[in-house]
Amino acid sequence: MGSSTRNMLKGIIAVLFVVIIFTQTQLDPQIREIHKGEKTAFQGLSNEFILGPMLGLQEAVAGALWVRADEFFHEGDYDAILPIVRMVTWLDPHQLDVYITGAWHLAYNFTDSNERSDRRYIPASQKLLEEGDANNTRVYDIAFELGWQNNDKIKDFDRSEFWFRTASTRKGSSKGGEPTEPAPLHVRHMLAHSMEKQGRIEAANEVWRSLLAETEPKLKASPNDFSLKSLHDSERHNLNLNLERMFSRYTHRINFDVEGKTTRSVNQVTGEPSPNTSFLSLDPAKDGAPVGQPRPAATAIPWKASFDTVRNGHTTILFPQPRVMDIKGIFNMGDGSRVSVKLHDDNYKESSSQSFTFDIDQSQTIMMDSLSVRGAQWARKIDMSKDPKMYSFSRPAYYLVLSFDPRTTAPFIQDRIGWSGEGMSNPKYEWIVKSNHPELGKKDNKIIRKVYRITREQIMGTKPVSEADVIPNDLYDKIQAEQTSPSTSAAKPAGE
Amino acid sequence: MVTMAIAKQTLEDMLRRKILLILLIVAVGMIALGPSVGFLSPRESSAVLRSLGLAVILIAGLLITILAGIQVIPTEIERRTIYTVLSKPVQRFEFVLGKFLGGLFTVFVMITAMGIVFLGVLYFQEGHKFAPEMMKGVVMTFFQMMLLGAMAIFFSTFATPVVNFFMSFSIFIVGNMSSVTESLTSNKNPATKVLATFLHYLLPNFGNFNIQNKLIHPEVKLTNENVFITQNIVYSLIYSAVLLILAILVFxxxxV
Known part of the structure; x- marks a missing residue:
């Protein structure tokens, strides 16, 4: 080969390299797009898995790791799953189930000896889901899970509404896996339920009506689609039930006929039609609107709620052994209502980490339980001595909060006292939680709450708990407001 | 013409090698057994099956390409058969190109066989539906291997097979970390920035071809998939041409 040919080839190489660099600059933004959210998780991967990511096989390694996590799950070894969840979501941030399952483990499966959740992991669970949602903004799945967790576990219905609403704007997957379908209807079912839990029944009914408007024509077109029929039936049932509860509440019940076009209120005592008869039209042409005169609600004479932890002048909160709380109380809202018990450090604050981490402050203590009422009494012996990692009691002072929230109680109890406790009174312990969105029809919520400020000595059983330890509700709220974690306000409030 | 004759002879020679055939059989077996792993992770079974299938094709393709690429020229020199070839009216560049094309045809045959089995497994596992989009992954793997093969041929013009193996494999790994080198190009440390820029733009970026994420998770957004694939094919062709010209210049x- 002559020198001129060699020089020509060298020139060609130089030109081609310019083209290569140009092509690479065109490819880089697209590669960033494909690998959005991925991290190089070489650190922490065991030897058998480390080669895969180095060869560009992140997804395959993630899949293999998740198979292994599944094995741990079946063995009940939940602790081993979490590091794998972290690795998999770094390697492949589009495996939705990994985020969802990991967050479920964190929120539900870390418990004490008596199956009480370790609430300290809940912020971590939320952060994991938020990270997953940020990496998968086209699909509804993780936003729905955030809504579910806020609805079911955290009982923050503002946030659950926000996430269900977000999920309802996202896409579901087609049979081919493409995110082209609208989010499934059950997402909006849960949106309506989250509104009901805020006492926003009218807003929830609007959601049920819009759902029925979609499913009825679809059902007519596919009458043998039993999945659709089931959804349609539950939408109709939930709307009718809400309407019935709105108009029969407190003193009346409704002679309810689903197939009829109207419902009629009757006096619960006499069985006679109410003098202020009200009808709810189920005629589609009238769009289920109330006709006639709705009766005034029977909140004029609210139910007097007896709630206390004192018997014969003595406080019925005992610590017979260190870290073992024997607690009893009375409550007359009916069997099936539940009293929430929460014991936490005086400076307890949710983790404010901006990103997901498994590391929680092991020195923190928070215990939550829910005690059912039987025969107007509630009681439980709560043994926290077996789980020192969860209940370290390393602080000198604690708050013991006993409460009843009408928003989270069973419907048949709600039907006596209203969605927001309007028909309930207890001058001593009732406490109004102001509506954060009155413009959305959200009402103030009347809860019953009794708060003790107790010391470590009392928890260790060396000093009794007495009524002198009770603090005013407004003082407790003020202290909690000062300690509000930024993470709890991460989601936008409902309606915004 | 001479080039194609050498390529044909190389292909026949390669297909007679037991090691390559064993690799192919093992890979096909692993792809066929993929569903037995996928069921362990029920709701992600499709993702697991697809990712493992593509991974097996890539790993087998990688081994076949490197084993083929590092041996074609040194073996001819070692066996002294190169004297016979070059004593005939065969230009050296024709010899290099013929050897490269022979190796490339071998890789093509192997990857095609694995791709067909993979699509067949998906067909039976995913409700008797073809998943043609997965062919994109197989095609991208082929062009990735083409680039790797060209690199192995280039190294084989001056390095021993053992040295060539480690060099090719090392550069493949570094090239697969293109997203890391790309992010380091905006590093505040000037030395790191210069080094990362050099690595990112001058070394072959094998990570460019990793489209598995998009294929396994359809919800992953990519503005224009066809443009992306075309640009990668162009990248592979041009870079391979550069490496082959370098190989011709050295050889x-x-x-000999």
Whole structure:
């Protein structure tokens, strides 16, 4: 080969390299797009898995790791799953189930000896889901899970509404896996339920009506689609039930006929039609609107709620052994209502980490339980001595909060006292939680709450708990407001 | 013409090698057994099956390409058969190109066989539906291997097979970390920035071809998939051409 040919080839190489660099600059933004959210998780991967990511096989390694996590799950070894969840979501941030399952483990499966959740992991669970949602903004799945967790576990219905609403704007997957379908209807079912839990029944009914408007024509077109029929039936049932509860509440019940076009209120005592008869039209042409005169609600004479932890002048909160709380109380809202018990450090604050981490402050203590009422009494012996990692009691002072929230109680109890406790009174312990969105029809919520400020000595059983330890509700709220974690306000409030 | 004759002879020679056939059989077996792993992760079974299938094709393709690429020229020199070839009216560049094309045809045959089995497994596992989009992954793997093969041929013009193996494999790994080198190009440390820029733009970026994420998770957004694939094919063709020209320049001066 002559020198001129060699020089020509060298020139060609130089030109081609310019083209290569140009092509690479065109490819880089697209590669960033494909690998959005991925991290190089070489650190922490065991030897058998480390080669895969180095060869560009992140997804395959993630899949293999998740198979292994599944094995741990079946063995009940939940602790081993979490590091794998972290690795998999770094390697492949589009495996939705990994985020969802990991967050479920964190929120539900870390418990004490008596199956009480370790609430300290809940912020971590939320952060994991938020990270997953940020990496998968086209699909509804993780936003729905955030809504579910806020609805079911955290009982923050503002946030659950926000996430269900977000999920309802996202896409579901087609049979081919493409995110082209609208989010499934059950997402909006849960949106309506989250509104009901805020006492926003009218807003929830609007959601049920819009759902029925979609499913009825679809059902007519596919009458043998039993999945659709089931959804349609539950939408109709939930709307009718809400309407019935709105108009029969407190003193009346409704002679309810689903197939009829109207419902009629009757006096619960006499069985006679109410003098202020009200009808709810189920005629589609009238769009289920109330006709006639709705009766005034029977909140004029609210139910007097007896709630206390004192018997014969003595406080019925005992610590017979260190870290073992024997607690009893009375409550007359009916069997099936539940009293929430929460014991936490005086400076307890949710983790404010901006990103997901498994590391929680092991020195923190928070215990939550829910005690059912039987025969107007509630009681439980709560043994926290077996789980020192969860209940370290390393602080000198604690708050013991006993409460009843009408928003989270069973419907048949709600039907006596209203969605927001309007028909309930207890001058001593009732406490109004102001509506954060009155413009959305959200009402103030009347809860019953009794708060003790107790010391470590009392928890260790060396000093009794007495009524002198009770603090005013407004003082407790003020202290909690000062300690509000930024993470709890991460989601936008409902309606915004 | 001469080039194609050498390529044909190389292909036949390669297909007779037991090691390559064993690799192919093992890979096909692993792809066929994929569903037995996928069921362990029920709701992600499709993702697991697809990712493992593509991974097996890539790993087998990688081994086949490197084993083929590092041996074609040194073996001819070692066996002294190169004297017979070059004593005939065969230019050295024709010899290099023929060897490269022979190796490339071998890789094509192997990857195609694995791709067909993979699509067949998906067909039966995913409700008797074809998943043609997965062919994109197979095609991208082929062009990735083409680039790797060209690199192995280039190294084989001056390095021993063992040295060539480690060099090719090392550069493949570094090239697969293109997203890391790309992010380091905006590093505040000037030395790191210069080094990362050099690595990112001058070394072959094998990570460019990793489209598995998009294929396994359809919800992953990519503005224009066809443009992306075309640009990668162009990248592979041009870079391979550069490496082959370099191989020709080196081999032309080499004493054999």
């Amino acid at each position: 032309d001066r080499r004493e």
